[in-house]
Amino acid sequence: MSVDPLLQPFQLRGLTLRNRLMSTAHEPAYTDDGMPKARYRLYHAEKARGGIALTMIGGSSVVAPDSPQAFGNILLYKDECVRWLKELADDVHDKGAAVMIQITHLGRRTSWSKDDWLPVIAPSHEREPAHRAFPKAMEDWDIARVIAAYADAAERVKAGGLDGVEFECYGHLIDQFWSPATNKRADEYGGSIDNRLRFGMAVFEAVRRRVGPDFLIGARLVCDEDWDRGLSRDEGMAIARRLTRSGLIDFLNVIKGHIDSDEALSRVIPGMGERSAPHLDFAGEVRAETRLPTFHAARIQDVATARHAIASGKLDMVGMTRAHMADPHIARKIAEGREAEIRPCVGMGYCIDSIYAGQAVCIHNPATGREATIPHLVPRSNGPKRKVVVVGAGPGGLEAARVAGERGHDVVVLEAAARPGGQIVLAAALKRRREIIGVVDWRVRECERLGVAFRFNAFAGADDVLGLDPDIVVIATGGAPNIGFLDSGGEFAVTSWDLLSGAARPSGEVIVYDDNGAHPGLSAAEYVADSGAKLEIVTPERMLAPDVGGTSYPPYFRAFSRADAKVSLNLRLESIARRGNRVVGAFYDEYGRRRVEKEADMIVVEHGAVPVDDLYFELKAGSINRGEVDYDALIAGRPQTVSSNPDGRYRLFRIGDAVASRNIHAAVYDAIRLMKDI
Structure with missing residues (x-):
């Protein structure tokens, strides 16, 4: 047996x-x-x-119709869930893991204002800023009804063959009763x-009576809201x-903090x-205090x-939740001595923030949540070995090279930069975002392991590419800062690229x-804020950074607050x-139909990128x-077979910002979809 602490089995009662x-x-909002x-x-x-030991599903699976989906939650108040729970449990169990x-x-x-349009309920009339509902204070019949709904839901879970349930007790109804911030009642519940x-x-107690003494029950609970x-x-x-x-709970999953605002979350x-x-040390204190099996994430x-x-x-069990979205094979790679091959979680929070856009996706693992069409482990090709030339070593180009390398092809990457x-x-x-470089470093290591050849300082032209006699050419040349939207004066603009590369240094106003x-504009603004220059952020939007999610924008806003930055909305730079x-x-104010002038020592412009597509x-x-x-x-995950030019020598694709200004995930998703069947 391995002596690695992470690989030791753990006995949780009968499991x-x-x-x-x-x-x-x-x-992840993958429900249907x-x-x-x-x-x-x-x-x-x-x-x-x-190789994971335990996967917990259904973050916040809801037990009653007056708890409508906030972000794609599983509806446990419907009997039809039993069938789908059983299919999931059987699949997970067949692969050696437990599921709760x-x-x-x-x-x-x-x-x-969704689903059945029932009033939101809570212990008291205390509104949550994040979801903005003004709740009804629960009556006695609400309390009885919800208790019964919990028991019914737990019974369905047991019928579905899962190994246990975990009560969500942070920011939700149960601990809304616990917390003096949300419970202002004067009756026997306050x-x-x-x-x-x-x-x-x-x-x-109701759930334990319903599921019996042997079914596992735990609580993910807040033990300190870290709030006066x-x-x-x-x-x-x-x-x-x-x-x-009480003897009712078999394990604790420890949380510290409160989640009623984006900053707190x-x-x-x-x-x-x-x-x-x-919060790891705090979780350890809870474990020492209670002696119950303790989980925490x-x-x-890493x-x-x-x-x-x-x-x-x-801890008894360690939660690596976002890390498993980046790489679901962590345990297997540890056991096989391949830790260096684990795709890192870079902490960007795109997985969480994208839930509210419709579905959770990892910023640099496009297979997560798309397992039906995109492989986590790219299989080797059964066909002939191909010569693949990738132009550009950004995230899209590196992903194209990695996938082609996994397929067993001869891959060369040409990159203009050093x-x-x-x-x-x-x-x-x-500095705060420097770990994002892990997206690059992991792909470079994987490409080196797979024998991909890199040529840096190589500004490739068509002759350079054709001289390599390629079968496949991938153009991943990215984009260049877009200042073409200005009516005039583009030569006086400083781009966010100029700023972050060090080519321009902020000072004065x-x-x-x-x-x-999105992130590029806020990153440029934080860079200015940290420099000590006087910062004003101007946007044509009605809010700042609408494409930056709820867990990602607070650190930017903290920096802006420290710098006493000014924010001006609804102004479009002309x-x-x-x-x-x-x-x-x-600037033009569309609402007031007026023009506004703003003077400064430097104007930094972030307007996305225009494709660098000449070579394509x-x-x-x-x-x-x-x-x-x-x-x-492409959508169905099938190979690309278009053959419109019988005299052609190679297949040609372009990806990422070389197509249109998007983001990291779009670039790597382009790459793997096109290359996985080569």
Whole structure:
């Protein structure tokens, strides 16, 4: 047996877990009509295939109709869920892992204006800022109804063959009763800690009666809301001790903090630039206090930290949830001595933030959530060995090279710069976001392992590409800063690229104009804020950075607050002119139908990128497919077979920003979809 602490089995009552790695409950919004159907099943089955011991499904699976989906939650109040739970459980069990589900009533953490349009309920009329609903204070019949709904839902879970349930007790209805910030009641459910615990204990007791003594029940609970209005550490620990003494709970999954605002949530689920495992020591204190099996997940994204969590006795099971979205085969790679091949979680938070856009996706693993069409492990080709030339070593180009290398082909990457990375190198120039370079470093290591050849400082022309006699050409040349939208004065603009590359240094008064609404503009603004220059951010949007998600924007806003930055909305930049030693921007206010001038020492412009596509169009006529992509095949995951030019010598594709200004995920998704069948 291995002596690695992470690979030791763990006995959770009657359930033997094969190692100490788990994925905690989260909702990727992969449900179909509120049910965990094929996509949901394949996502969790992949983690089981990759060697994980326990995967928790259904982050916040809801037990009642007045707890409507906030982000694609599983609807456990419908009997039809049993069928889909059973299919998922059987698949995960067949691959050697255990599976549990988190159940909840969201309380005030949802919206009334969806599904059945029922009033949102909570202990008191305390609105949650994040989801904006004004809740109804629960009556006695609401309390009885919800307790019964929990028991019914747990019975369905047991019928589905899962190994246990976990109650969500942070930010949801049960702990909304616990917390003095949300419970203002004057009856037997409010006031003293005994009264505030009454509803939750009634739920636990009802569920235990319904599922019997052998079915596993746990709680993901907040033991300290880290908030002067909320649950204190002392009260949180007291609750944990009472749950232990009750005998109703088999394990605790520890949370610290509160989640009723984006700023607060960003500290409970810390992202890029935050310290590793910030709440691990606290979880260890809870374990020492309660002696219950203890789980925990919060920015434990690397194997060394996870190993420490187990070896030090702080945890019994370590949650590497986002890390398993980046690489669901962590356990298998550890066991096989291939830790260096683990695709890293870079902490960008795109997985969480993208849920509210419709579905969770990892910023640099396009197979996550798409297991039906995209492989996590790219198989070797059974066909002839091909010569693949990739032009550009940004994330898309590196992914194309990696996938072609995994297929067993002869791959050459031509890169104009002296190093790989493309725009990611610029993003990593902001110190807080420097770990994003892991997207590049992992792909470079994998390409080197697979024998991919790199040629840097190679500004490739058509002759350079054709001289390599390629069968496949991938144009991943990216884009260039877009200032062409200006009516005049583009020569006076400083681009976000200029700023982050160090070509321009901010000083005095700096305006950052963000007409992109994503990370590049905010990164440029934070760079200015950190420099000490006086910052004003101007955007034509009605809000700042609409494409930056709820857990990712708070660190930017903290930097802007520290710098006392000014924000101006609803102003569209039309032109820039020189005025003495300064520059002046002419902005248009569409709502007021007026023009506004703003003067500064520097105007930084972020308006996405325009494709660098000259080489693509030079090579298009000589290609078999004339650059055409069969979109139906692309979407379905089938090979590209377009042959519109019988005299063509090679297949030609372009990807990423060489097509249009998008993001990292779009580039790597382009690459693997096109290259996985070559």
